[in-house]
Amino acid sequence: MHVVLFFTLSICVGTVCAMRTLPAVQIAHCVSALQPAHSHAARSFRLGTATQKFSGSIHHRVPNLHLRSARPVAVAAGDxxxxxxxxxxLAGLAAAIALRTVGVDAHVYERxxxxxxxxxxxxxxxxNGLSALSAIDSTLVTEIEQVGSPTTLIEVTTxxxxTKLPNPTGDPRRFPQTYGQPMLNIRWAHLQRILASRVPEDRLHLGHTFDGIEMADPGAEMRVSVRFKSTETQSPxxxxxxxxxxxxxxxxxxMRGLLVGDGAPRDAGRxxxxxxxxxxxxxxxxxxxxMSAGAGKVGFLTHIGGEDLYWSAFATxxxxxxxxxxxxxxxxVKAYLLEQFADVYRVRECIARTPAHDxxxxxxxxxxPLVDANGVAAIPWGRERDAAHAHAHAQTQADADADAGAAGAEGVGGEGAVGGGG
Structure with a gap:
């Protein structure tokens, strides 16, 4: 089987898969786009779904992408x-859990x-993000709730x-009854740890930098070859x-740069x-x-569980x-922010309590988003070559760590975040 299934990431971390078994040995996959909700202090899951059924096995052919054959590896019946x-x-680990739930031998490769x-x-x-995670593992939400902090109060001010301003989200205490799950805040690393604990150690490969893919010609029953190099030594x-x-x-x-080739992310001007x-x-x-909002400046404060307070400050x-x-x-940067956000309620005090290096x-x-007007996946495959080699740098957890010492991603639905390596 020669297949490449590419989950495009709207923001940095952009994807969670919720999977379930269907009759007639069909598999449905739900792709949950994690996008930032700028009306809230922390990164947010906004769930968009695209469902596709595959008969008998997962099989997704890549149009207009003709890659030279990888080493032939027969897929035996029953394998x-x-x-x-x-x-x-977060995206990669959640996808692994979802795939393994329905019997796919999923391996995660992290840079x-x-x-x-x-x-x-x-x-x-x-x-809806919690519901997606619950769909792939019913025990996940219980553990996440033990570590994170359900939102019980949202305050919006000038x-x-x-001056208090209307809160467009409404009273968050109604969410469990209305939507079946709370609105929950958590530290990124804590959620990653929880998800990683569901992936067998021998299926989580660290220190692997993505270096390209090769795929069999159309019609050939051979597997995709994914190449990696050592993050530490750069050797194959x-x-x-x-x-x-x-x-x-x-x-x-x-992978997006290599298969779609649609250039750099769009700068949002802030x-x-x-x-x-x-x-x-x-x-x-x-x-x-x-959330305290002014003319082009916004400050957010969020309790994310335990004794942690997350703050963020935006400026256009x-x-x-x-x-x-x-x-x-x-x-x-601390001295600069103290002056730049001197007039933004509460966030200046948070900046004052934060070491500059943090x-x-x-x-x-x-x-x-690589979707059409109806929300259906529409990927403009832009590369035709004998083999696909990684040239563009991929945002990873390692990069985030290097940037900030306690790094991460902005978007998990975010800069996601955060988030995936490779």
């Missing part, structure tokens, strides 16, 4: 379908050499905090011979700074989220220009 997932962030417990900042799982590693490949390697996805600090209930009650390019502040005039700074960017 399990095998998948390679490029990226060990970083370890899954750091300090990686990432905070994210929000909306009710930048100075003097043994390839993976699989039936299909899942790309979950972030907003700068090497910058985000964020960090995690110890929770102070005089600043933010447990279970609460706050126009707002930064109008402030008249020159970054070069300040000793470090502040993660990123440009906000996104990807054009």
């Amino acid at each position: 399990p379908v095998r998948a390679a997932i490029v990226g060990g962030g 970083t050499t370890e899954l750091r417990g300090t990686a990432g900042t905070g994210l929000t799982l909306w009710p 930048a100075d905090g003097a 590693l043994p390839p993976a011979y699989v039936d299909f490949v899942v790309g979950a390697d972030g907003i700068n996805s090497a 910058t985000i700074w964020r960090a995690i600090i110890p929770l102070d209930t005089t600043l933010l009650p447990r279970g609460a989220c706050t 390019d126009e707002a930064i220009e109008q402030s008249g502040l020159d970054r070069a005039d300040f000793a470090d 502040i993660l700074e990123r440009r906000v960017a996104d990807r054009q």
